[in-house]
Amino acid sequence: MTIKLLFFAGLREAVGRSSEALALPPGVADVGALRAHLAARGGVWAEHFAPARNLRAAVNQDMANAGVAVRSGDEVAFFPPVTGG
Amino acid sequence: MPVRVQAEDFDLTREIAALRAVQGARNAKIGAIAAFIGTVRDLNEVEGEQRAVLQMTLEHYPGMTERALEKIVLDAKGRWNIFDALVIHRIGSLGPLDQIVLVVTIGAHRGEAFAACEFIMDYLKTQAPFWKKEATPAGARWVEARAGDDSAAARWEPAVKP
Numbered sequence: 001m002t003i004k005l006l007f008f009a010g011l012r013e014a015v016g017r018s019s020e021a022l023a024l025p026p027g028v029a030d031v032g033a034l035r036a037h038l039a040a041r042g043g044v045w046a047e048h049f050a051p052a053r054n055l056r057a058a059v060n061q062d063m064a065n066a067g068v069a070v071r072s073g074d075e076v077a078f079f080p081p082v083t084g085g
Numbered sequence: 086m087p088v089r090v091q092a093e094d095f096d097l098t099r100e101i102a103a104l105r106a107v108q109g110a111r112n113a114k115i116g117a118i119a120a121f122i123g124t125v126r127d128l129n130e131v132e133g134e135q136r137a138v139l140q141m142t143l144e145h146y147p148g149m150t151e152r153a154l155e156k157i158v159l160d161a162k163g164r165w166n167i168f169d170a171l172v173i174h175r176i177g178s179l180g181p182l183d184q185i186v187l188v189v190t191i192g193a194h195r196g197e198a199f200a201a202c203e204f205i206m207d208y209l210k211t212q213a214p215f216w217k218k219e220a221t222p223a224g225a226r227w228v229e230a231r232a233g234d235d236s237a238a239a240r241w242e243p244a245v246k247p
Binding site for chain 1: 123143144145146148149152153174185186206209210211212213214215216217218227228229230234
């Protein structure tokens with residue numbers, strides 16, 4: 001019952017890791033709830049996952065808004081707005 | 086529908102020849118080839134101020150990046166009558182003057198080739214997971230997304246064929 005979390009760019013540097021395995025916490029069923037769960041870790045997590053932060057997410061490598069479901073085995077990534085091109 | 090993410094530089098002439106070869110080297114249905122190349126500038130505007138850029142590093146999300154680029158090209162092919170498109174985006178360390186991105190579209194007519202090329206670039210800017218970190222005389226900084234990029238992509242909505 002775990003998910004794979006990925007972090008990129010400035011967010012990766014802020015939280016000090018590029019990935020982690022997370023046991024899906026009870027009650028966390030979508031991207032928005034997962035984001036709130038990570039913000040509740042406090043410290044840099046509270047700062048960088050705060051609702052006011054402009055953060056993007058992807059579930060299984062597709063862009064995902066807060067309402068997209070998160071299930072066991074999923075790959076969920078959080079990152080700042082993209083700046084390629 | 087070739088999409089490539091690579092550290093190496095690219096050669097426009099060679100890439101166009103390869104793209105045409107896929108269609109058949111003697112395919113005389115092709116009447117238009119549009120290409121866009123993005124290059125690294127030695128300055129960037131931050132909060133209205135011009136700042137020198139010494140070097141930049143491109144980070145990406147392996148797997149999702151290729152997937153996102155393929156989706157953008159498929160979307161373009163659904164909107165315009167083009168035969169094929171190519172996207173190459175470089176990653177890693179780049180300096181001013183370096184080529185960073187290439188988009189080529191080929192079709193029967195210039196209108197559709199131009200439009201599809203511009204659409205692919207606009208969507209790439211907001212949908213493909215790349216992030217730039219610039220080295221400046223004042224230290225390194227992550228480039229912030231521009232509101233102008235969102236509005237450039239938004240003007241293509243909704244998905245209607247022109």
